[in-house]
Amino acid sequence: MSEQANAETDSVHTARGPEVASRVGIALGTALLICFVTGLISHGIQHPPSWFWWPANPVWLYRVTQGTHVISGVTAIPLLLVKLWAVYPRLFERPLLGSPMRALERGSIAVLVGSTIFELSTGLLNIAQYYPWKFFFPTAHYAMAYAALGALAVHLAVKLPVIREALGRPVNSNAGLADADIMATRHVSRRAILTAAGVSAAAAALAVAGQTVPFLRWAAVLAPRSGHGPQGVPVNRSAAAAGVGDRARDPGYLLTVAVGERRRQFSRDELLALPQARARLPIACVEGWSASADWSGVRLRDLLAVVESYSGGDVRFESLEGGGIYRNSVLPQRHVVDDRTLIALSVNGETLDLDHGYPCRLIAPNRPGVLQTKWLSTIEVVT
Numbered sequence: 001m002s003e004q005a006n007a008e009t010d011s012v013h014t015a016r017g018p019e020v021a022s023r024v025g026i027a028l029g030t031a032l033l034i035c036f037v038t039g040l041i042s043h044g045i046q047h048p049p050s051w052f053w054w055p056a057n058p059v060w061l062y063r064v065t066q067g068t069h070v071i072s073g074v075t076a077i078p079l080l081l082v083k084l085w086a087v088y089p090r091l092f093e094r095p096l097l098g099s100p101m102r103a104l105e106r107g108s109i110a111v112l113v114g115s116t117i118f119e120l121s122t123g124l125l126n127i128a129q130y131y132p133w134k135f136f137f138p139t140a141h142y143a144m145a146y147a148a149l150g151a152l153a154v155h156l157a158v159k160l161p162v163i164r165e166a167l168g169r170p171v172n173s174n175a176g177l178a179d180a181d182i183m184a185t186r187h188v189s190r191r192a193i194l195t196a197a198g199v200s201a202a203a204a205a206l207a208v209a210g211q212t213v214p215f216l217r218w219a220a221v222l223a224p225r226s227g228h229g230p231q232g233v234p235v236n237r238s239a240a241a242a243g244v245g246d247r248a249r250d251p252g253y254l255l256t257v258a259v260g261e262r263r264r265q266f267s268r269d270e271l272l273a274l275p276q277a278r279a280r281l282p283i284a285c286v287e288g289w290s291a292s293a294d295w296s297g298v299r300l301r302d303l304l305a306v307v308e309s310y311s312g313g314d315v316r317f318e319s320l321e322g323g324g325i326y327r328n329s330v331l332p333q334r335h336v337v338d339d340r341t342l343i344a345l346s347v348n349g350e351t352l353d354l355d356h357g358y359p360c361r362l363i364a365p366n367r368p369g370v371l372q373t374k375w376l377s378t379i380e381v382v383t
Ligand SMILES: Nc1nc2c(c(=O)[nH]1)N[C@H]1C(S)=C(S)[C@@H](COP(=O)(O)O)O[C@H]1N2
Pocket: 233, 234, 235, 236, 237, 242, 283, 284, 285, 286, 319, 320, 321, 324, 326, 327, 328, 355, 356, 357, 369, 370, 371, 372, 373, 374, 375
């Protein structure tokens, strides 16, 4: 092998190591932490413990937190790949376990790598709505997040001295190398790796950001539902997929509203005859895409008041769907009393499309899309 080829092989080898690993690690750790926190928020809204509090204002907050969740997760994928590349030979160093401290370090890395790969890959497949597995995605994705965060904390604590030392050295430090030529090639190489990591992370972020940031829509190659759909709003589950077409189109359709002991039924025309209100609110899907629209219909408060005076409590929504895990939802009192919470009958100036929830749907401010129940059959105050 020529001397030059030797130097080049060395440069690739020496670009691996703590200088690159710690710098990429900081970016990766930050992305994972943001992803974890925004994921907890989304989980909290969907499964609120008694202490949990999520406001109705500003209406775009969930859109931002969930968009951030998906963008940070996708950004973490190239960072994880570069990070694994930078430490790759060391992952298999012998002894595999050794002293208790080393066993802890190795164990935490195994859990960290495994759980992070699990989180990022299941998350990515979920935004593509592809479920090649048997477990229930939200539960598994939520549980594994704690494993990843715990392992990340242990990993950081154990590696802190190494990280500090590596960060203290400039990227192009020449520690341990005498040959000036090898050094020169190596410097370029480490920088190049870090630049490549940054560029690919930015490209990944851009590829999904368009599904929630309107002016980036052109770049959203990784965004399956970014602005297409009837009436300018993407559709997650169509009426056909939900199997509600016939019941939703039935001219005898009635919406049941129950407040306390009182119960009343409304035809769509009766709903249209009630005072109509408007609100500009986004549908913000847990998958990260979001879109704002002008909704109009009956204010939920007003509708409840027609039945019986509402004295507080959460409200439960049932859909015409026979099955499906998203056929119902519960709306906290804070959102029930909000002026912008509507039983929507139209969107963007047109009668609600069948796929957007005709005859009527719930639309409330600052809520995950999954809780904006379509094809309503029953609305009931629960306490
Ligand atoms: N009944 C019912 N409502 C539903 C769903 C569903 O599967 N069934 N999907 C929800 C999800 S996940 C989202 S993101 C929004 C999307 O509303 P859109 O299809 O009108 O954009 O509807 C929500 N409402």
